[in-house]
Structures are given as structure tokens and as C-alpha cells.
Amino acid sequence: MRLIRQFTALIYPDRCPFCEELIEPCEIACPVCLEELSRKHIPIRNGALGYRSVASFVYDGKVRRMLLRIKYYQRIQFIEQINAILSRDILDTYEEGFDLITCVPMYKSDQRKRTYNQSKLLAVSLSKMLGVPYLEPLKKIKKTKKQHKLKYADRKTNLNGAFQLIDKEAVKGKRVLIVDDIITSGNTLGNCCRVLNRGKPALICCAAVASAQHKYPEETVI
Numbered sequence: 191m192r193l194i195r196q197f198t199a200l201i202y203p204d205r206c207p208f209c210e211e212l213i214e215p216c217e218i219a220c221p222v223c224l225e226e227l228s229r230k231h232i233p234i235r236n237g238a239l240g241y242r243s244v245a246s247f248v249y250d251g252k253v254r255r256m257l258l259r260i261k262y263y264q265r266i267q268f269i270e271q272i273n274a275i276l277s278r279d280i281l282d283t284y285e286e287g288f289d290l291i292t293c294v295p296m297y298k299s300d301q302r303k304r305t306y307n308q309s310k311l312l313a314v315s316l317s318k319m320l321g322v323p324y325l326e327p328l329k330k331i332k333k334t335k336k337q338h339k340l341k342y343a344d345r346k347t348n349l350n351g352a353f354q355l356i357d358k359e360a361v362k363g364k365r366v367l368i369v370d371d372i373i374t375s376g377n378t379l380g381n382c383c384r385v386l387n388r389g390k391p392a393l394i395c396c397a398a399v400a401s402a403q404h405k406y407p408e409e410t411v412i
Contacts, residue, residue: 207259208252218274223252233291238373238396239323239380244283245373245401253400257371261308264329269315270306272399276312277319279395280367288395289364291317294382295330296355312399314370322367327389328382337364337378349381361389367397374402 204213206220208227211410213220219227227247237243247253256272293313301307310326317324320380332352337345366386370379379396386394 194313204271207256207265213327214407218271224333227253234295235274238376238378238383241380241383241394241396242284243373243379243398243401244279245398246272246279247400249372249374249400249402256388261371262304264306266306266308266311269311273312273315276397276399277316277324280316280320284367284395286393288320288322288367288393290325290360291320291322291367292325292327292386293368293370294370294378295326295328297330297333298351299333309370312371315395316367316369325357325360327355327360328364328385329354329356337374345377349377353382353385355385355388358389361386361391363397364391365393366391367395370396370398372402 204215204217205211206213206217206223208219208223211220218224249257256265256268260268260272291313293307293309296307296309314324316322330352331354334348334352335344339350348389368379368382368386373379373396379398383394383396
């Protein structure tokens with residue numbers, strides 16, 4: 191993987207995912223951003239409706255801009271660099287390990303419009319880094335309003351009935367890690383966890399690049 195990045199850097203130079211300054215091949219980010227963000231935020235451990243969770247950053251400033259570039263402007267080349275940080279936080283937080291990794295699914299029309307699910311790309315990359323199989327036992331069957339556009343009270347009911355467990359056998363007795371890009375109120379990941387739990391897994395935990403739960407402290411479970 192390192193040789194591939196060094197070769198492609200000759201044509202497409204690597205950039206810091208947080209400030210987009212040029213960096214050396216195989217660096218995660220520029221030293222300035224790493225020092226600033228590490229000093230402030232690594233790691234942030236939160237909850238998703240009571241399910242154990244970990245996030246590497248607080249969702250603001252440079253981290254917010256980086257995730258928006260990945261989500262809406264196809265800067266998916268940053269995913270491997272970000273996962274180099276998130277994968278370490280996952281290993282440090284969850285010593286028990288996992289049998290499978292999955293992600294928060296998108297509704298089919300939403301994914302067609304964006305052309306990709308950034309949470310799936312994060313999860314697939316983590317699967318390779320951690321050596322854990324990636325599977326898709328969940329499906330989103332209901333189009334919902336965007337969680338970040340809703341008031342606090344409306345977030346709790348917006349996702350009711352939105353997700354379906356389509357492969358119970360895949361999760362039965364397994365230790366499952368579900369991945370998303372951002373944890374805000376915790377309702378999206380929490381609802382996915384509750385649906386996954388119908389398949390009787392041994393364990394369900396969550397991971398995200400960033401957490402905005404400082405905006406919703408009443409829902410944070412440590």
C-alpha cells in the first residue's frame with residue numbers, strides 16, 4: 191500500500207486532509223494539523239443510544255471541512271489517511287476485537303444521487319486495515335429527512351422504521367462494529383444498532399471519524 195501511494199504521489203501529490211497543504215507520501219497529515227488536532231481531541235468516546243462508541247475528533251473547524259469535502263465533493267482520497275487515525279482509536283478502545291464490520295446504509299435514491307456512500311467507503315477501508323470482513327446486513331428502506339437539519343426532539347423519531355435487518359445469520363453470535371462518518375445526537379447509529387440487535391449478535395459497537403455530541407450532551411453515554 192505504501193509503494194502504491196508513493197507512486198501515485200508522483201502524479202497526484204498527497205495533501206493534508208485537514209488543510210490541503212502538500213505532504214510527503216504516506217504521511218497522514220501535515221505536522222501542524224496533527225499537533226493541533228491531537229492536542230485537542232483524540233480520542234472522543236461517546237454513546238449512540240447506549241451503545242459503546244468511539245470517535246477520533248470533535249466535529250468542528252478543520253475536521254468539519256474535511257468531512258464535508260469527503261461527503262459532498264468526492265475527496266475520497268482522504269479516507270485512507272483518516273482511517274489510519276480512526277483504526278488506532280478502534281484498537282485502543284475495543285480490546286475484544288470484531289468478527290465483522292458494517293456501515294450505516296443510505297437510501298437507494300440518495301446513494302444514486304451522491305454516487306457513493308462515504309460511510310461504506312470508510313468501513314471497507316477499515317475492514318482492510320483491521321483484517322475484519324465487511325458485510326452489509328442492514329438496508330435503509332425508508333427515505334428520511336436529513337438528521338442535521340432537524341431539531342433535537344425530531345431526531346428521535348425521524349428514523350423510526352427506516353432500517354431493516356436483511357441477514358440475521360450474518361450477525362448471529364458475532365461481534366459487530368458499525369461505522370459512520372459523524373456521530374451527532376447518536377440516533378442514526380443507535381437505531382442501526384437496535385435493528386442489528388434483532389439478529390442476536392454477541393456485541394455491537396460503533397465508530398465514527400468525528401463526534402458532534404458536544405451539541406447534545408444529554409444524549410452522551412460514556
